[in-house]
Amino acid sequence: NVEIPVLKSKNKVKSIQVFRKPVDKAIQGDRCGICLANFDSKQFERGFVCSPGYVKTAYAVIIELNKIKHFKSKIESRSKFHISIGHETVLAKVELFSAQKEFSFESEFLHIPEVDQEYLDQSPKDTKVYALIDFGCESTSEHGVLCVEKSLLIGSKLDTDIHLNQCRIAFYGRVLHSFGSKDFRENELLALKVYKEKSKEGVVERKHDEFTVIGKALFKKETNIDIFVGLRVQLSTGDEGVIESGFGQSGKFKVRIANGLSQKLRDCLDKKGAVQPQYGPVKIILNFKRFVYDDKKKMTQ
Incomplete structure (x- = not known):
């Protein structure tokens, strides 16, 4: 049998001719005529004729x-x-x-x-x-x-x-x-794992405790921060931390720094734990990958 994919039909081969001479088979490179059972040649002008399932x-x-x-x-x-x-x-x-x-x-x-x-x-x-x-x-x-x-x-x-x-x-x-x-x-x-590289930037608002700071401006108020929990962030002071949870309802969040706040970060804070204006903002940088074809839009690093 042979298949004509464009017609979605399979037909039995009745005979084969090469230059009008009957042959038992044809190989690659041969110009041949094939007589098919139950086939109307007017339906087919150009295309593939192949073994069933090949095309x-x-x-x-x-x-x-x-x-x-x-x-x-x-x-x-x-x-x-x-x-x-x-x-x-x-x-x-x-x-x-x-x-x-x-x-x-x-x-x-x-x-x-x-x-x-x-x-x-x-x-x-x-x-x-x-x-x-x-x-x-x-x-x-x-x-x-x-x-x-x-x-x-x-x-x-x-x-x-x-x-x-x-x-x-x-x-x-x-x-x-x-x-x-x-x-x-x-x-x-x-x-198919095709990803885009993404980067978001926020700032430290204040110290929460010896291992945690409160950040803002990284997410919008309506953002579901739970999907970012566990992702690593880098502070402009060199500290490395992990997003621990959201904080309040305004898009703020907690960053946990496992080794504790560095001295450089502490120097940027006043006695109440807020960032001192003369040091400028302490940036929080989040880099991650988002897979293009993932229907759940998960993020990884």
């Missing part, structure tokens, strides 16, 4: 992105490109991420907003740029695209004015993974 429908794919040097514009996350794969050219959305390692769902990747030649030149030589190509826009969202493992994919800006003297082909890459479900964002994609 799969993909609603998104991941590639290692190779930028074309002659493409002068930036490749931006969440922008749309014309994607040529197999016998199709469709419009798709691109999301970029990178790492200094081979692709694996076990690894973590840094989300990147854009890629241009300057970014590639300044990155370490072993940096690899990956792209999630989402076919879920316009007509392709319903039926996806057909591809096989390691299919070559080409991204272009075909809507660029043809009279401009510039390259319209932006990138290419081989398919490393394909998502075969329309609902891949609600299930399969959750396993």
